[in-house]
Amino acid sequence: MTDSNNLPGRKSKYPAPDTLFAFDERGTQLPVEFDDGGKSSGVESEDIGERIASPFDPSKIEVQTRTPTVSLLLNRIRRDTIDLAPDFQRRAGIWTAKAQSRLIESLLLRITLPTLYAAEVDEESWAIVDGVQRLSTIARFVDPAAIEAEPLRLTGLEYLTEFNGCSFADLPGRLQTRLEETELVVLLIRRGTPEEVKFNIFARINTGGRPLTRQELRHALIPGRARSFLYELANTEPFLSATSYSVSPERMSDREMCLRFLAFSLNSPESYASQDFDGFLRSAMHGINSLSPEELATLKGQFAHSMRAAERIFGAHAFRKRFPGYNRRSPVNKALFEIESVSLAAMLPDEVDLLEDRRSVVEEKFMELMDDPTFMGAVSAGTGDVGKVRHRFREMNRILQETLDA
Structure with missing residues (x-):
């Protein structure tokens, strides 16, 4: 161990x-x-005792739901228009190969993944706040060069056991297409949203798994x-x-x-x-x-x-x-x-x-x-x-x- x-x-x-x-x-x-x-x-x-000094103007809050395919998200990663914060220790590179393989298996079985949360940095770029590990796992399997990672070979699968040991290239073409065309739900906070509002929104929605700490949010955003x-x-x-x-x-x-x-x-x-x-x-x-x-x-x-x-x-x-x-x-x-x-x-x-x-x-x-x-x-x-x-x-x-x- x-x-x-x-x-x-x-x-x-x-x-x-x-x-x-x-x-x-x-x-x-x-x-x-x-x-x-x-x-x-x-x-x-620590209890820092924060409070909202003045209410937010709802008109300045702009949140959109996007449903890009895996292929489109990988293209963004290749072009560096998605920031995965590579040294974001807690969210990237901590899952075992078995856990990562199970996530890929879920996609192949058409099981919907939890929502990804992102902030728009500029007109083209996004910073992933919650979902770095999921997106990194997908990239590592489909296109490891995009994140400079070792290729992932599937292991410990529960249902598609015949694909244990396979890389993306080893999968049948129909399954490769299924992965690339899978749509993921991304909740995107637009860049016109004031920074303090953006942080407050992420603090409110940051409830899945173990919530991000304030410093992890600062690091991501x-x-x-x-x-x-x-x-x-x-x-x-x-x-x-x-x-x-x-x-x-x-x-x-x-x-x-x-x-x-x-x-x-x-x-x-x-x-x-x-x-x-x-x-x-x-x-x-x-x-x-x-x-x-x-x-x-x-x-x-x-x-x-x-x-x-x-x-x-x-x-x-x-x-x-x-x-x-x-x-x-x-x-x-x-x-x-x-x-x-x-x-x-x-x-x-x-x-x-x-x-x-x-x-x-x-x-x-x-x-x-x-x-x-x-x-x-x-x-x-x-x-x-x-x-x-x-x-x-x-x-x-x-x-x-x-x-x-x-």
């Missing part, structure tokens, strides 16, 4: 399960996010350099080491953490005023797409500096809550990741050295914050609230500065 924890860029095992959780003062286990295998992602689940840059940061040794190799990349929690660092590095916490935290992160992705290679290199250096500093000062408990009397290590907290990483990125090397020398003082002051209901609320519930964002950044900067001045 394959160990699902053996992921590229990660150590072969996450820490033992009992090191991934913490308990509050009542002994209640902190909630965590889960990956597709039902295992802890190593990240504390906002193409550009930000995608690969977040992947690069999440796979740097400083990040992996500072988070103790405990954050699973499957649901893109690691990339969201990196995005939050970048968002608050490019925009000061005091400038955050929208009450729309998801919109703030989407805007940051667009901003990253417009940066020059030199600017990206500078941000990457600042990120590495902050990760090393966090590990030196906070040790194994970097970016995690701590509770008096409980020594188990908590899951990574995204709000704490923001404030620790961004605050430390601004520190000079000699200041980091001094904070490391006085790490016992930092720990004492941090534990005082953990005992402050207002601060705990700012990193636990409604974390996208403007007041809570500013409060947690001010408090983290305060304890670091007081330590330096001691």
Whole structure:
């Protein structure tokens, strides 16, 4: 059996399960996010407390139902007018050959597949939001070169067992035609629909299987350099080491953490005023797409500096809550990741050295914050609230500065 924890860029095992959780003062286990295998992602689940600031104008919402054939969709893939987000880990390349073969068998048996969801990027291009795995499987079988994949040979079929071991070319012509002429249902959100409405619609309809996370939606709907840059940061040794190799990349929690660092590095916490935290992160992705290679290199250096500093000062408990009397290590907290990483990125090397020398003082002051209901609320519930964002950044900067001045 394959160990699902053996992921590229990660150590072969996450820490033992009992090191991934913490308990509050009542002994209640902190909630965590889960990956597709039902295992802890190593990240504390979060309530950002989002709300719709103003109602959407229904006239700006344009959704169409399309029924293209498999052949037409493959032509779009060949011409790069369908974006399958090739590094979209959770949706592409995770099914077994048997599972993929069963999907092909369903098409050959004329069993209707679930609806594909897509967003129109421009007049010709679509970004597939839900259905990447299904479409990738079809492409891998019919035209693997279109997605630069290994050809799929059918295996484990339930009904058409005589075709086990067959490739597309091995099928009778009538079955090849049946596949190519199969119509798939695509729900397409037109490009004139405002971005915030588009994200809201996908969040509402995203109910099949395991719903996409917000970062997976951002990844699917906002193409550009930000995608690969977040992947690069999440796979740097400083990040992996500072988070103790405990954050699973499957649901893109690691990339969201990196995005939050970048968002608050490019925009000061005091400038955050929208009450729309998801919109703030989407805007940051667009901003990253417009940066020059030199600017990206500078941000990457600042990120590495902050990760090393966090590990030196906070040790194994970097970016995690701590509770008096409980020594188990908590899951990574995204709000704490923001404030620790961004605050430390601004520190000079000699200041980091001094904070490391006085790490016992930092720990004492941090534990005082953990005992402050207002601060705990700012990193636990409604974390996208403007007041809570500013409060947690001010408090983290305060304890670091007081330590330096001691």
